[in-house]
Amino acid sequence: MTSLYSLAHLRDLAAPQWDALVPAGQPFLRHAFLSALEDSGSVSPQTGWAAEHLVLERDGQVRAVLPAYRKWHSFGEYVFDHGWAEACERAGIAYYPKLLGAVPFSPVSGPRLLSAEPADASLLLQALPEYLVKGELSGAHINFTDSALDQQMMGQPGWMERLGCQFHWRNxxxxxxxxxxxxxxxxxxxxxxxxxxxxxxxxxxxxxxxxxxxxxxxxxxxxxxxxxxxxxxxxxxxxxxxxxxxxxxxxxxxxxxxxxxxxxxxxxxxxxxxxxxxxxxxxxxxxxxxxxxxxxxxxxxxxxxxxxxxxQRFDAGAQGEHKLIRGFEPVLTRSWHYLRHPGLRRAVDEFLQQERDGVRAYAEQAREMLPYRRG
CATH class of the missing domain: 3.40.630.30 (Gcn5-related N-acetyltransferase (GNAT))
Structure with missing residues (x-):
């Protein structure tokens, strides 16, 4: 038997159960990091971040989780959708609350759907649209995904890809x-x-x-x-x-x-x-x-x-063309967005198609500015 439920506090799930699904080398996804955000009051309903971690359980075992938050604003995300929210307000469409799958205040790419098997992650992903309806959420946003999840998201009905650009240094x-x-x-x-x-x-x-x-x-x-x-x-x-x-x-x-x-x-x-x-x-x-x-x-x-x-890699944070002249190379980042309102979804989809072309062109131009010797 498979069930999907949410946690309002990460401490309600034992750290070993959560961490068993976290790949090695992912400090921001560990129970210790995420629970410290909650237990310190940095993340709370009062700050506009209500923990709503999704848990897929099968046969009494936790099989997949998505660190997630019910949000009433778009601050601290580093994937900027303020314009979408403002357009909704002008049109009389409710944009908040929304569901955000991310590590708060941390624009670091990595796994987001944590699972024992890829099939379990797929089950959680497929259950999300119905969960949004029941929870009266305008949509779901999964930020700074890794390549494995990107492959899984491509072709999923209703999900839209957004590109960003960061600068990382390679040793x-x-x-x-x-x-x-x-x-x-x-x-x-x-x-x-x-x-x-x-x-x-x-x-x-x-x-x-x-x-x-x-x-x-x-x-x-x-x-x-x-x-x-x-x-x-x-x-x-x-x-x-x-x-x-x-x-x-x-x-x-x-x-x-x-x-x-x-x-x-x-x-x-x-x-x-x-x-x-x-x-x-x-x-x-x-x-x-x-x-x-x-x-x-x-x-x-x-x-x-x-x-x-x-x-081998130094990720020094989200922004900064000033990193280019110091040897930090442009790296594309991805996030994925599911919006329930059909009119909003169409408008955002058109915007993202154009934005993706612009981000790719920007990354190519940025690469030309790198300080490394040529030839």
């Missing part, structure tokens, strides 16, 4: 940072050297720490830096201070923090996660302004770390 077996620099055109190589020298010239050095090497005082500093990136834009941070403590408690082995220090005083930080062969840069912040410190802390330090530890 091509570099011996050290200089080995990487040697692959660049002369002018770009000199620019990066100059940026690093400017930071060092301000008396700033860097120290890497694992999650279990930071005490509460250091975590307070990490949070102040993170929150300051929002304060300077007069916005409230998505994450609470408790979220960082829970991460440090539940998955310290996956956390890496680089601290920038000037004259023995901590002045900036970048927090990353390690999973499989990848380094994921997530949160950064500084308490004072320093020339070029962002580039060094968020990019060059991560590249150095990846080289030193044999990591």
């Amino acid at each position: 091509r077996g570099y011996r050290d940072f200089q080995d990487f620099l040697d692959t660049l055109a002369s002018r770009k190589r000199k620019q990066i050297r100059k940026e690093r020298e400017q930071v060092a010239g301000q008396g700033i050095d860097f120290h890497w720490l694992r999650g279990d090497e930071l005490d509460p005082v250091r975590w307070d500093f990490v949070y102040r830096c993170y929150a300051n990136t929002y304060a300077v834009r007069r916005r409230a941070p998505y994450l609470t201070r408790e979220f960082f403590s829970l991460l440090a408690e539940r998955m310290p082995e996956a956390l890496r923090v680089v601290i920038a220090r000037q004259n023995g005083r901590d002045v900036a930080m970048a927090l990353s996660l390690v999973g499989g062969d990848s380094l994921y840069g997530r949160y950064w912040g500084c308490l004072d302004e320093f020339d070029r410190l962002h580039f060094e802390t968020c990019f060059y330090q991560g590249m150095d770390y990846a080289i030193a530890h044999g990591l």
Whole structure:
């Protein structure tokens, strides 16, 4: 017998049951990460993220899950559908609440339908349209999918593909940072050297720490830096201070923090996660302004770390054409969207067809701007 139900709290499913379905090297999908978001209050109905994780059970066994949230806004997703919501409001169509299958505040591609067997994931996917009707949800959106799920989604009735573009750095077996620099055109190589020298010239050095090497005082500093990136834009941070403590408690082995220090005083930080062969840069912040410190802390330090530890990929976050001239290559990302309203679905489908062509053209143009030597 097969049944589909939802969880309002991830803690209602034991961590071993959930994690048994999570592929290796996926720290953002682990029970520890997702439950820390909920238990810290970063994700809650009060913040517009009501957990509604879908669980497919067969013969008393959990066979597939989709981390999902009932949402009343579109913030913190990094796949922007505000225009769709505004068009619905003008037309008198209810766009919220919607169902979002994603990792909150984390534009990192990976599996989304987690299952023991592909057939179980298909069953959950096929049950979604009826679930939306019963739950009075306008549609479902599954963001930042991996290639396996993309193949599964193609041809599914009603689902529409959306493309995005990020910039990731690849470690091509570099011996050290200089080995990487040697692959660049002369002018770009000199620019990066100059940026690093400017930071060092301000008396700033860097120290890497694992999650279990930071005490509460250091975590307070990490949070102040993170929150300051929002304060300077007069916005409230998505994450609470408790979220960082829970991460440090539940998955310290996956956390890496680089601290920038000037004259023995901590002045900036970048927090990353390690999973499989990848380094994921997530949160950064500084308490004072320093020339070029962002580039060094968020990019060059991560590249150095990846080289030193044999990591093959560095995903430093969602945006930034400024990453191109530092060797980060354009990578297409995908999300999938199912909208119940037929008129809205037709309009969005036409828009996405045009947008996909534009995103592909943009990625090709971006590739021409990479700093690597040619020939």
